[in-house]
Amino acid sequence: MxxxxxxxxxxxxxxxxxxxxxxxxxxxxxxxxxxxxxxxxxxxxxxxxxxxxxxxxxxxxxxxxxxxxxxxxxxxxxxxxxxxxxxxxxxxxxxxxxxxxxxxxxxxxxxxxxxxxxxxxxxxxxxxxxxxxxxxxxxxxxxxxxxxxxxxxxxxxxxxxxxxxxxxxxxxxxxxxxxxxxxxxxxxxxxxxxxxxxxxxxxxxxxxxxxxGKADPFGPVKPGYEPLPEDERLARAAALFPVIRGLASTDAPQVGHYTATDEVLEFLSRAEHPRLAALGTSCPDHFLRTKVAPLVLDLPADAPLDDVVTRLGELHAAYREEYAAYYNRHATPESPAMRGADPAIVLVPGVGMFSFGKDKQTARVAGEFYVNAINVMRGAEALSTYAPIEESEKFRIEYWELEEAKLRRMPAPKPLATRVALITGGGSGIGAATARKLAAEGACVVVADRDLAAAEKVAAEIGAKAYRVEDVAVAVAVDVTDEAQVIAAVRAAVLAFGGVDLVVNNAGLSLSRSLLETSVADWDLQHDVMARGSFLVSRESARVMIDQSMGGEIVYIASKNAVFAGPNNVAYGAAKADQAHQVRLLAAELGQYGIRVNGINPDGVVRGSGIFASGWGANRAAVYGVEEEKLGEYYAQRTLLKREVLPEHIAGAVFQLTQLTQTTGLHIPVDAGVAAAFLR
Structure with missing residues (x-):
């Protein structure tokens, strides 16, 4: 029974x-x-x-x-x-x-x-x-x-x-x-x-x-407000999202979600959408997540991008003033303090909807609820006139003491909550360990790797316990030597979470050869992946961080070999030295935007390393005269601490750098102590 x-x-x-x-x-x-x-x-x-x-x-x-x-x-x-x-x-x-x-x-x-x-x-x-x-x-x-x-x-x-x-x-x-x-x-x-x-x-x-119901409940099409072709729409969404995220994060950092369903684009293309959007949502479940009303851009879909950015700034300032006025109209001495005046929903005709929250799931659900609200408006207007509950009632629920108590019961946010991290070479070794660590500390992670299957495996593992994997981690394919692929990978991160806050330049490879045995192709390959690749990823990510106006952080996984001269290592060591100096150069240049740039110098990370598994380990073992399977032990014994360095140790150092909020231009050795590589 x-x-x-x-x-x-x-x-x-x-x-x-x-x-x-x-x-x-x-x-x-x-x-x-x-x-x-x-x-x-x-x-x-x-x-x-x-x-x-x-x-x-x-x-x-x-x-x-x-x-x-x-x-x-x-x-x-x-x-x-x-x-x-x-x-x-x-x-x-x-x-x-x-x-x-x-x-x-x-x-x-x-x-x-x-x-x-x-x-x-x-x-x-x-x-x-x-x-x-x-x-x-x-x-x-x-x-x-x-x-x-x-x-x-x-x-x-x-x-x-x-x-x-x-x-x-x-x-x-x-x-x-x-x-x-x-x-x-x-x-x-x-x-x-x-x-x-x-x-x-x-x-x-x-x-x-x-x-x-009548056929056109939202009125006739508004000329110039029709959906842009998909390629143009996605390009504009990627260009605007960091700007909008920065505005929506004025009071507190937010994660974003982008929605461009037919319901949203059709609603924004119709003449009545400004009137209806201004009325706000009605169901308590809706407006608790969407706020009483969205911010709506009042420019056509093909307006010049600079004009759109300027207008969004003006509308955001007006939205904050009106929200504060709404709070003051209804608040009593017993009301909870105003939680923030930024919009949770931003509507851009021709492009779509940008929704925000304390994490990706909250942002996504807010967008889903506004789609519900659009469907509600459509039905109500089809039969009658949409008439949501009074503003005073919305306030009573939004600032209900019971809702405030529910917020107080929520666990404290993790250290990297609301942060979006992009990790190159994230499909294995140090990159995979770093992606896992940053996600465990609350970040949304973009696992970028030339091997998409490996990146997808790491992302799926990270998001296994989430309601949806993509609420926590997404995978992107990228060859960091290819400018177009780097631009596409950063754009994918923006469209997934609203922007980029933390970049880990980890992609790398190595060929162990003497000066006379090193070909121009060997030299170019290593410099293309590590020097050029880091430059491209940093440049494209910095563009997003600057647009966000939320600061940011770039971490280079360099190497002990950036400062230590060893045998049969000219191309790799020179490429790592290039990365190490990029840290200093970018720290000096990007500090004005609140963007910190630091580096980590590992050594001897053998276990789980894609570099060592691809031939570097065998070559280094031959150079040092040890068996390859004992190379990790050999590296450990030559350190001051006599300890093997693992990918998790590098990942932990990346996380610690995120907590050093007043530090930029620093290199941290994670090598168990190699005196010859001490920074001077």
Whole structure:
């Protein structure tokens, strides 16, 4: 026999898997049933409901809050009224069964007070379109008859739960309701019936909008605002993204996400998009992530790039002023402090949408929610007029003490949170170890390597525990000797995360030959990869960092051989010396932009090294007269510390450099102590 929890999870996954039904981490579902009380041995009525912050599509039993139904419903006797209903969330803790599971969400009362064994609360675009239509109540009756009841807007909480419970009791024929400005709620005696009722409401709304809605709800095409051809669009997005990211990071650094779906580009091409965008989003889940309104560029798609950049700066300054005014219009002495006045969503006609957050997933989800909002506006305008909830209500939720408490419960950000790191030669050895280390410390990483398969393997490994791999790591193919490929790789990093903050010039190779045996081709190859390659990567990355106006950091993986003269090493040593001096030159030049440039001088990193595996190890072993498999031991024994240097040690040094915020132009030896290579 399938348990209530198993049925609840199955229903949640089915509903949450389809974005037409609800947004990521939006809505919740519940089931009521009985279980043995381990204290009394008697059956006790319980409710299992999705906890705060969970996602229906990926919900597990650990993500459920478990409450005693008798105690939850008894809270109606001590409810102090709307003005103090926030206190009821803390009261849910006293209704927990056992350890209680996940933290109960604000919607818990809606599920517990409604007299139904199974309840769904969802945020479908079609349902919210009706909920935000100016004549939503009349539309609800017209579309659904008596099967679905209208509930006027009320902020989520205990009173809303009481309202829905009363409406269900007064309308026994109803299977659910439309929550004004918000979403839908449905119920059923069985899990299957509840799911079917939810889907009937959603699909009926979709069908009605499709059949009765006007063809051009966003108005006619606005000349000059049509989508640019794809190549031009991506080129402009890559050029603008670092600038926009820098603006959106005025209060706090942000990671970005770029969206250019048909819904976004079509919306921005239409005459009504400025009016609708200014009205903002309505569903609480939407505007908590998108802010009350986006920043919208008011220039045509093909406007000169310099004009666009100038105008974005002007609009950003105006946006910050208006957001501060919005805060001041509604804040009380008890309100939390303003969290920041930068936009979370920036819309550029012809190009697309740029969304921002404290990490890539947050930025991506904010963009997804704004696409939901566009769909809501389309549906509402197709049937009626889009009329979201009042600004004062948006403020009450955005600066809700319960939301503030949720933010306080979040873990402290990792040291490299919001940083975007590009690592060349990232498919193996030092590069792979560095990518893993920087990601573990919170960075988004771009694993760049000539061997794309190797880079993809490292990126997949790094992102294995993320909701999506690309929220943490992406792989790009690049031969650093090729200018066009370097430009493309940096552009890929920008389009993936919004910019570049940290570059690790690690790509390298070596040929161990004497002066007389070194050919011009040998010399050129090593200088092309390490000297020219580092120059190209640094140049293109510096362009992005300067556009961002957020500072930045470039780290060169040079070598002990940059300062130590050894035998049979003229081309490699000279190329590494070139890299070492690039550190000094670029540190002197880029400091004015807040960009720090430093280097690391490793030695004898044999284990996991692509260079040593490709023949360098055999040659060096022959030079030193040792067996190749013992080369690492040989290098260790010639050091002061008698320790072997591993890729992880170099990666750790790269991370430590990121923490030396007042340091530039420095070379750090990571060689276990080679006196002949001491810097002088």
């Amino acid at each position: 399938t348990s209530p929890v198993e049925k609840l999870l199955g229903r949640s996954h089915a509903l949450g898997a389809d974005p037409r039904n609800t947004n990521f981490a939006g809505g919740n579902a519940s089931a009521k049933g009985t279980a043995k009380d381990p204290v009394t041995g008697s059956d006790v009525e319980l409710m299992w409901v999705k906890g705060s912050g969970g996602d229906l599509g990926t919900l597990t039993e650990a993500g459920l809050a478990v409450l005693r139904l008798d105690r939850l419903r008894a809270l109606t006797g001590v409810y102090p009224g709307v003005e103090r209903e926030d206190e009821m969330v803390a009261a849910f803790d006293f209704c927990a069964f056992g350890k209680g599971g996940a933290a109960p969400s604000i919607d818990t009362a809606m599920h517990g007070l409604v007299e139904a064994a199974h309840v769904d609360h969802l945020h479908p675009d079609a349902g919210i379109a009706i909920a935000t239509a100016a004549d939503g109540e009349e539309l609800t009756t017209r579309i659904f008859g008596e099967r679905v009841v209208w509930v006027p807007w009320r902020r989520p909480g205990f009173q809303l739960g009481l309202d829905i419970a009363a409406i269900k009791k007064a309308n026994p024929q109803a299977i659910g309701c439309i929550l004004g400005g918000h979403g839908i709620t449905a119920w059923g005696d069985t899990s299957e019936e509840c799911e079917a009722n939810s889907l009937w409401i959603i699909r009926t709304a979709e069908a009605y909008i499709a059949e009765h």
